[in-house]
Amino acid sequence: MALIITDECINCDVCEPECPNEAIxxxxxxYVIDPRKCTECVGxxxxxxxxxVCPVDCIHPNPxxxxxxxxxxxxxxxxxxxKGSG
Incomplete structure (x- = not known):
């Protein structure tokens, strides 16, 4: 299940650089998460x-x-x- 960032986000900028898939x-x-790129870090x-790293607990599974x-x-x-072929 991809993740979603709720409106409790405070735009602290800590999540974006942590995403290995560049989904944020x-x-x-x-901040928003592209569900086509989010693997919940699987892999x-x-x-x-x-x-x-989220200080306000605003990232949850996207139903x-x-x-x-x-x-x-x-x-x-x-x-x-x-990524390997691009």
């Missing part, structure tokens, strides 16, 4: 790094993008293959 970017008002780390750990791993493989 500044939105109009708060990179044991836990989502953005969640680990609109339910994915199993295996699906997240497949997404990770596809994303890293794209």
């Amino acid at each position: 970017s500044q939105g109009e008002e708060i 990179h780390f044991e836990t989502p790094q953005c969640v680990e 609109d993008y339910a994915e199993t750990r295996e699906q997240l791993h497949q997404k990770y493989l596809a994303l890293t293959a794209q």
Whole structure:
């Protein structure tokens, strides 16, 4: 399941550089996560790094993008293959 940043975000800038998939970017008002790139850090780390560093606990599973750990791993493989060929 991809993650989502809620409106409790304080724009502290700590999550964006932690994302190994470059799925986090500044939105109009708060940071946003691209669900096509978010693997919850599967393939990179044991836990989502953005969640680990978020000081206000505003990053949660996105109910609109339910994915199993295996699906997240497949997404990770596809994303890293794209980086390798790009």
